[in-house]
Amino acid sequence: MNSTIQFRPAGAATADSPDAAADAGLDALREGREAEVLPRLDRAAAAHPGHARLHQVIGLLRRELDQLKPALAAFERAAARAPADPRIAHGHARAALEAGLPSKPLFDHAASLAPRDGDVLLGRSAAQFADGGPEAALPDLEIILGANPGWLPGHALMARLRWLIGDREHFADSYKRALGTAPGDINLWRDLITTLTHADQFESALAAIAQGRISAGQHIVFDVNEAVCVAEMGDIATADRLFAKLGTIDDVTVAVRHIRHLLRAGRPDEAIALALPWTGRPEAAMVWPYLSIAWRLTDDPRWQWLEGDERLVRHFDLDELAPGLDALAERLRVLHNTSHQPLEQSVRGGTQTDGPLFRRIEPEIQALRAAIVRAVETYVDGLPPVDATHPFLGVPRDGPVRFAGSWSVRLQQQGHHSNHIHPQGWISSAFYVALPDAAERGADPAGWLQLGVPQTELGVDLPPTRVIEPKPGRLALFPSTMWHGTVPFDAGERLTVAFDVARGR
Template sequence: MKTQARALLAALAPADANSVFRATATAVKHGLYDEALAPLESAAKRHSRDARIWQILGLAHRGREDSVAARDAFAKAAQLAPGDPLIAHSLARVTMEAGFPAADLFARAVAMAPDDGAVRQGYAAALFAESRMDEAIAMLDAALARSPAWTAGHETATRLRWMRGDGNGSTVTYERALAAEPGRQDLWQSLISLLLQGERFDEALTVIARARAALGPQPILDGLDTVCVAERGDIEAADRGFARLGPIRHVSMAVRYARHLLRAGRALEAAAFAERWIDADPDFLMTPYLAVAWRLTGDARWQWLEGDPRLIGVYDIGARIGALDALAARLRTLHLATRQPLDQTVRGGTQTDGPLFARAEPEIRALREAIVEAVEAHVAQLPAHDPRHPLLAAPRGPVRFAGSWSVRLSDAGFHVNHVHPAGWLSSAFYVALPDGAIGGDRHDGWLTLGEATELGLDLPPIRLIEPKPGRLVLFPSTMWHGTRPFAAGERLTVAFDVARPND
């Protein structure tokens, strides 16, 4: 598809606004932001009264995480087409991503598209970014009272309540909706899945029992029940559950079964099962479990998968960024929640919301620039292309980010061992560390790679990395990673996933 998009760019007629729009919109849709930029900037001068050109220019800048330029382009588009709800939403979105107040812009976008759930979710995020969490929750509650089947709204309201500290009361909107319509399978499934993401397995099993009483026998509930008991570590119950489910046909459930086999101590069986999915797993979701199984069974293929030292990079880049104290001060202003997100791996800390590297503050822009340079250097030294390797199969292209955020851990805080299935390369960049609380015999606060303790496995890490202010660590997103707890103080980091390049 990118080949066709490039052909359209090459054939566009600059004097024809429709031709420019079709070609550049197709290019942006397929991620060709850099290639679309020059013809769009030229067209914006030539067709300066065409809102569509400014709109696509805004999308191209947004794809490049240049949020200020994106905001300026969407502002021009909104001036030319003030009644266009999509342009209004886009302007609000990039304004928020750039780090500017956007709640009023979202309020206008909601008024123009009151039934668009994505706009309301953006409005909630903008209110949260302006330290107006209670207003965000109240707005979502009102929308859910009118549209109780809006599952995404329930999920957002629950996550916000959890970060506010509502605890068991976080799911109140689900409970209201299900009390009124207990036959809504989509609501039951959404609630159970959210509890699973938050590792609240006992609560999820209780909800599954309630859902069965309301809906009767349902295969989806049997699958969710089996996942719950497996993740809780009930080996015999999980064996029975997976046996009742029959042959596994989807990679997401296959991953759950591989996790169960490893947790049950059946590494040979896990390896054989995971290997059967290699050619049916284009997103490499099974790779972390195959890596663990091969290590446990002494399979030499693990060396090919994770053993090359060039896959992991440690780079001290603080001097390129400038004053880390200023960066730390900026990041602290972005940690608005009182507790960790419901569905993340942070324990004893908070995580920022939204794409950090899209923000306009000079400290963040300098950090992003230094990190892009370091990632480019790391990618340049990787081993040669290997079409079967989860990291090395990808083409080497421009650095794009699939996500970026900051984590602030405090006393005894840590990251549960985990992987990042949405990324290609993952990372840790250290901004501030507590004096005297890092290190020692237990390597307090250190980054661990290859240690899958979440599965109850006694595998030593393949590498322990000491954190230092200004240090960047890069590693494959399929590699298990976590942190050791530390006694006291603040551990402030930035993390990101580099998006998998494609043709």
């Protein structure tokens, strides 16, 4: 979460003032022009070294560019000049956390200045997680939720942390305790049910829906989630009835769940009819993966237009990283400080790191990031021509490479990624750091990346459209809305880095 800044009223700064430079920096931050405006702010900071807000904005700009060393230095200067400013304190703590440096004392200071700021409290929990794993963050979070039972982001974090320590029975209990004091709170019911659904605990979600109707009365939240749960459990007839009863709801998540049901029911033509109107809307990335499935099932040539060009899926062997792969692997292993797979992710039989990996300042990770940026630029240069009607090829390509997320995954025996998509990204990836040897891995294609295979839960039998053999130092790149997953392997360790490249603005 970004540290926030109060914007000054119009006309409050003259054109050559440090506040005007800071305002220009905030405009650039909103518009993705950070690199363009930084020289002006650096000059202004040199001329006005005591201006805390200037240093704060420079820190935000550098952080957005994943330049955490200079971002942290800027926040340190800002904090030295305004030690009682809660926004500066939060930005300083956040930069230290993302850089991979100790940040708990900085979050403690920020929390002393803004004790009810939810973003600060979530950041403090992340710092505790970074220092000691999920167990270290749980006690303080339980105290905060006890005093603030309506704090929804806190409950979501509590459920994720408890899931990470292997609690499959009571991971969502904080919602239930809160509902004991506020049984009519529909937002608590919604988030409890959604959390159970994301964990594929559909029977428990249906039980919560039944209790919610008793406690809070009839509500569309219960009706929608009942249809979702029944559909995901494979009860076609009942799901048909419940979705029909809902009527038209202008919500893409509901539409996607209905589309999934239609595919599961073997009615791809109906799925296409429901999905197509969403393709012209901002939420279109959520439905394109399902249109791909439906078009393939109906032998519709539009699938070739969407995903058939071979230039959309490529791999690059980053030989320049080979000498440092062992050191990178050791660095990454230290960051895997949990023992169970995360909630709401595709990892099965492994762990995933927390926080934006590419913002860490360790030299091994920064060298990896630099090599990946170069490979992504090569990939983009080799794409087919711009097609404004295409959801992938129509994305602007003229800006710098930006990452919407970056992380590492460590899989063990029989580990794999379930088939999934990344609708918030533009380009997705897999970079192989360490792999089992051939004897451990099992017969090909054990451990391979496969693209185009739908999620198992949809019950749709389609073969992969592409496969990529993993090798240490190999980077695979492909559209984020393309289904992808991995084949389980017999034994050993599979250590990877993955990221999503953000859509151009």
